[in-house]
Amino acid sequence: MRRRRASAPAPEPDPTQGIELRGVGHVYGERTVLRDVDLQLTEHRVGVVGANGSGKSTFARLLNGLVVPTSGRVLVDGLDTATHAREVRRRVGFVFQDPDAQIVHPTVAEDVGYGLENQGVPADERAERVAEVLARYGLAEHADHPAHLLSGGQKQLLAVAGVLVMRPARIVLDEPTTLLDLVNTRRIAELVAGLDQSVVVVTHHLDLLAGFDRVLVVDGGRVVADDRPAPAVAAYRALMADR
Numbered sequence: 001m002r003r004r005r006a007s008a009p010a011p012e013p014d015p016t017q018g019i020e021l022r023g024v025g026h027v028y029g030e031r032t033v034l035r036d037v038d039l040q041l042t043e044h045r046v047g048v049v050g051a052n053g054s055g056k057s058t059f060a061r062l063l064n065g066l067v068v069p070t071s072g073r074v075l076v077d078g079l080d081t082a083t084h085a086r087e088v089r090r091r092v093g094f095v096f097q098d099p100d101a102q103i104v105h106p107t108v109a110e111d112v113g114y115g116l117e118n119q120g121v122p123a124d125e126r127a128e129r130v131a132e133v134l135a136r137y138g139l140a141e142h143a144d145h146p147a148h149l150l151s152g153g154q155k156q157l158l159a160v161a162g163v164l165v166m167r168p169a170r171i172v173l174d175e176p177t178t179l180l181d182l183v184n185t186r187r188i189a190e191l192v193a194g195l196d197q198s199v200v201v202v203t204h205h206l207d208l209l210a211g212f213d214r215v216l217v218v219d220g221g222r223v224v225a226d227d228r229p230a231p232a233v234a235a236y237r238a239l240m241a242d243r
């Protein structure tokens with residue numbers, strides 16, 4: 001009988017190490033979309049900006065192992081995303097740009113509880129955690145409603161709730177306000193500001209970055225500026241002004 005090769009046990013995660021990218025590059029087919037990325041992200045709130053197609057979503061997906069780099073390594077709290085994908089995904093929640101991509105269950109409550117069910121969390125604890133997170137994000141009265149009938153903004157909040165209920169140590173949000181009106185954009189901004197977890201937010205909404213600790217500007221697959229929000233946004237505006 002063939003035996004499966006046991007994978008190496010995951011080392012104990014070390015949150016002080018943050019997310020580290022060492023010589024990271026990524027290639028889709030012939031196309032190089034990220035190159036020479038060396039970073040250590042230990043801050044509470046990190047923003048990522050850049051032109052369309054510059055590589056931001058690919059960068060974001062590298063941070064929880066949704067995409068594994070074609071060169072270099074990504075380490076999350078010391079865990080390599082290439083060899084410890086499961087542990088990394090448990091540690092790093094990912095909120096997709098399009099909340100419809102994340103909604104898989106008929107009702108709001110079922111959708112939020114799905115991940116917990118997968119993790120084997122008992123039904124009563126599940127119900128409690130789902131109710132708590134729905135109440136926190138103003139979705140309690142929609143618990144039994146069809147998820148696909150929510151408004152765009154509510155769906156975005158639902159997508160965030162579905163990630164937060166899992167209590168990940170870190171959260172990556174890929175353009176969380178793209179579909180939202182000003183009121184819901186503000187809600188997401190407040191939500192991000194109030195999170196205890198460390199967050200990485202990819203966004204075209206530059207206002208969202210006020211109060212962040214660090215902002216990366218990505219261009220042509222490279223990190224071309226890495227600074228506090230004001231100087232980083234100024235560098236990004238200067239870059240775009242030349243196009």
Ligand SMILES: Nc1ncnc2c1ncn2[C@@H]1O[C@H](COP(=O)(O)OP(=O)(O)OP(=O)(O)O)[C@@H](O)[C@H]1O
Pocket residue numbers: 028029031033050051052053054055056057058059
């Ligand atoms: N799965 C894939 N297969 C092939 N090419 C891809 C894939 N995903 C992204 N790309 C390409 O990689 C490049 C970078 O895409 P990415 O989505 O990372 O950019 P982005 O900065 O997030 O863009 P936007 O701001 O428009 O969302 C683009 O040219 C895109 O077409």
